[in-house]
Amino acid sequence: MTVDLNSDLGEGFGAYRMGDDAAMLEVVTSANIACGFHAGDPSIMRRTCALAVEKGVRIGAHIGYRDLPGFGRRALAVPAAELRDETLYQIGSLDAFARAAGDRVRYVKPHGALYHAAAADRTLADAIVAALREFDSRLALLGPAATEMEHAARAAGTPFLGEGFADRAYTPDGLLAPRTLPGAVLHADEAVAQALSIARTGKALTLDGGTVAVSAASICVHGDTPAAVHMAHRIRTALEEDGIPLQAFT
Template sequence: MTVDLNSDLGEGFGAYRLGDDAAMLDVVTSANIACGFHAGDPSIMRRTCALAVERGVRIGAHIGYRDLPGFGRRAMAVVPDELRDETLYQIGSLDAFARAAGDRVRYVKPHGALYHAAAADPALATAIVTAMREFDAALALLGPAGTALESAALAAGTPFHGEGFADRAYTPAGLLAPRGLPGAVLAPDEAVAQALSIARDGKAVTIEDGTVAVAAASICVHGDSRAAVEMARRIRAALDEAAIPVRPFV
């Protein structure tokens, strides 16, 4: 039994900075790096890729809606063909910086509103997978198991890996509880316990204080909160103490 730890990184823009990417890259094994649509810019993409390669962390393209003001968390009416092109554009942009740093993009993870929309809509999921295969058929897709994203990947022969969230509560249906609901974002102690539960038992807590099955090869620790690095360190230490190896999923 092994598990990967991932985090959404490179999510600043221009003069704005979000999170301590350098510190987080000392903890996680995979980095979902923003590609300039929901966050990130060329200089941040270059710097984050270089830091990831320096630390042996796998690079993933964290694709999103073109929504800098809303941080990619607003629903947007993007048709599948346009989403395919925007996905290909984002992967290619990040891969250029990954290769300049000495590695390459190895997987794709949608961000925010796109993550939820593509998980529910087969046409959007297929658009993402189509762009991935146009760029490199070896790319893997990271996302919620048992959704349209997994179905589209499997139908196309694209490697798929399920993702769980340490710091988020779930609905009884196995989806992430909306951030605006009380209890949707877990406190550090709860996040450590949930990471262990997902890694050992494949279960996460629900917003209604129950549990739900979560099939996850990788566990996400969000990097945009003040306590994110300390939370990630505690989760990594807890996994080490439980003798659960932490390794990249690709």
């Protein structure tokens, strides 16, 4: 059994920087690179794609709502047809830089508010999947398993990979706990234990101290989590020492 380790990268904009992308790319096997809507700009996209290819890390399009001021974490009422166009636009933009670096976009992962909205709303999930298939039918969709995202992908014949989060607690119904709640963002020791639990048993921690089933082919460590690179190193080491090899899913 293998597992993929991913992180959200390229999330600066202009003079603003977030996280140590170069260091994180030494650890992860897949990189969800911002496409300019919730974060990122052309120069950051080019640089992050080039670094990913240099390190042998797979490139994914981290699509989001067009919401730079809110970092894509605000729920927006975007019509499905518009979301389809915006998804296609973002994939194409990142793919241009991926190809300039010598590779291509391999998968798509929604960001923030769009991630949660598409997991719950089949119409939005269908719009995202339609854009994936228009661009390249080989593209996979990365998201929470057993949600409308998986249902839409399976119905369309699009490859789907479930995702678990090492550094976030879950609600008892299997959703990510809102960041505003105490204990929602896990510390390094907790994140290492959670990554091992997801990989070994398919279970993650809940805010009430219980566990919930999380089916995941890929485990995420957020690039903007405090000490994210150190945390990712510890998670990778713990997985490998437990006999769980890391390998990109695309």
